[in-house]
Amino acid sequence: xxxxxxxxxxxxxxxxxxxxxxxxxxxxxxxxxxxxxxxxxxxxxxxxxxxxxxxxxxxxxxxxxxxxxxxxxxxxxxxxxxxxxxxxxxxxxxxxxxxxxxxxxxxxxxxxxxxxxxxxxxxxxxxxxxxxxxxxxxxxxxxxxxxxxxxxxxxxxxxxxxxxxxxxxxxxxxxxxxxxxxxxxxxxxxxxxxxxxxxxxxxxxxxxxxxxxxxxxxxxxxxxxxxxxxxxxxxxxxxxxxxxxxxxxxxxxxxxxxxxxxxxxxxxxxxxxxxxxxxxxxxxxxxxxxxxxxxxx
Numbered sequence: 611x612x613x614x615x616x617x618x619x620x621x622x623x624x625x626x627x628x629x630x631x632x633x634x635x636x637x638x639x640x641x642x643x644x645x646x647x648x649x650x651x652x653x654x655x656x657x658x659x660x661x662x663x664x665x666x667x668x669x670x671x672x673x674x675x676x677x678x679x680x681x682x683x684x685x686x687x688x689x690x691x692x693x694x695x696x697x698x699x700x701x702x703x704x705x706x707x708x709x710x711x712x713x714x715x716x717x718x719x720x721x722x723x724x725x726x727x728x729x730x731x732x733x734x735x736x737x738x739x740x741x742x743x744x745x746x747x748x749x750x751x752x753x754x755x756x757x758x759x760x761x762x763x764x765x766x767x768x769x770x771x772x773x774x775x776x777x778x779x780x781x782x783x784x785x786x787x788x789x790x791x792x793x794x795x796x797x798x799x800x801x802x803x804x805x806x807x808x809x810x811x812x813x814x815x816x817x818x819x820x821x822x823x824x825x826x827x828x829x830x831x832x833x834x835x836x837x838x839x840x841x842x843x844x845x846x847x848x849x850x851x852x853x854x855x856x857x858x859x860x861x862x863x864x865x866x867x868x869x870x871x872x873x874x875x876x877x878x879x880x881x882x883x884x885x886x887x888x889x890x891x892x893x894x895x896x897x898x899x900x901x902x903x904x905x906x907x
Contacts, residue, residue, distance in 0.1 A: 621660045628653045661707045681717060688723045688745050688780065690766040691754035698754060698787070699724065723748065738762055742769045751780040756787040758799035759806035767806075819845070819882065821875060830886060837889035844885050852878050 631650050687706070691699055706722045713719060723744055742765070745751055751770035753763060770782050786807070819827040835843045842850075854871050871878075 617660055617663050621657065624653055624657050624660060628657065658704055661704060661711070682714070682719050683717060684719050684721050685750065686721045686723060686744075686748040686780075687750040687752065688741075688748040688766075688770070689752050689754070690725075690745075690763050690770075692756070692758060692760045692763055694756050694758070695754050695787070698756075702752075702754075738765065741766060745769045745780065746773045748780040750783070752783045752785070754785050754787070755803060755806070757803060759802045764802075764806060819849070821878065822871065825875065825879075827879065827882065831890050833893045834886045834889040836893050844889050845882060848878065848881055848885060 628650065631653060689699065689702060703722060703724070706720050710720055725741060741762075745766055746769065748770075751766075751774075753767050753770075755763070767782070767784070770780050774780060774782055786803075817828060817830040817832070819830055821827065830845075834845060837844050839847050852871060852874055854869060
């Protein structure tokens with residue numbers, strides 16, 4: 611029996627005990643439910659540990675077996691986030707380990723790369739340069755944000771997105787944790803997150819406008835961004851005009867700031883479509899006039 615098979619057997623036993631503990635707690639009296647909760651937490655911790663052991667052993671066999679029995683396709687995944695999301699990062703690693711238990715049967719493996727992997731690395735410039743180099747070699751890039759967008763996490767996003775524009779990978783995924791923020795307690799860190807979200811509103815190079823967490827408009831032609839009203843495109847003017855803004859006065863913000871973008875979203879989508887068409891057609895006419903003038907000359 612291999613080490614992985616031993617771990618898998620232990621995992622099955624723990625899962626059976628966990629299911630039994632949940633069932634028993636349902637029928638237990640209120641006075642004894644606390645004991646079951648403690649038991650359940652202990653079993654969940656054991657399950658996490660054995661999943662980590664399985665994933666570690668799988669990594670060892672995939673990367674260090676001189677003559678593997680079968681080819682395994684490895685997908686490199688870089689996870690970027692600030693230190694405030696350490697619990698979420700740990701849960702993400704557990705999730706990847708569990709997925710690898712399934713994917714390894716399909717000859718696939720997710721190689722998770724995190725900044726902790728480079729703590730002992732030597733760099734002739736900055737350690738961040740080693741992170742960026744790893745990002746450029748990845749297949750997937752995932753960034754997590756909570757209350758701030760740190761300069762290094764944003765640099766990592768820019769590196770990944772720049773590499774995607776050039777080579778079509780890594781695929782870039784960005785997630786924001788829902789966190790309540792007091793309107794009168796906006797810190798410089800919170801402002802950095804707001805600025806980063808604004809930056810993501812319009813990803814011109816891939817033809818995407820992100821209106822909110824649930825709505826994206828795809829297929830926006832590059833020419834649509836070339837039609838300027840002053841120093842910004844017409845599309846950017848609309849996005850800025852309809853975005854939610856926080857009044858600096860806390861009293862006004864609390865009592866009179868009733869505007870919600872969601873109430874106008876359908877109108878904004880329709881307006882963006884029409885302005886996109888006008889922008890593209892206008893740029894087309896301008897170019898035809900320019901070409902005609904050159905021909906006349």
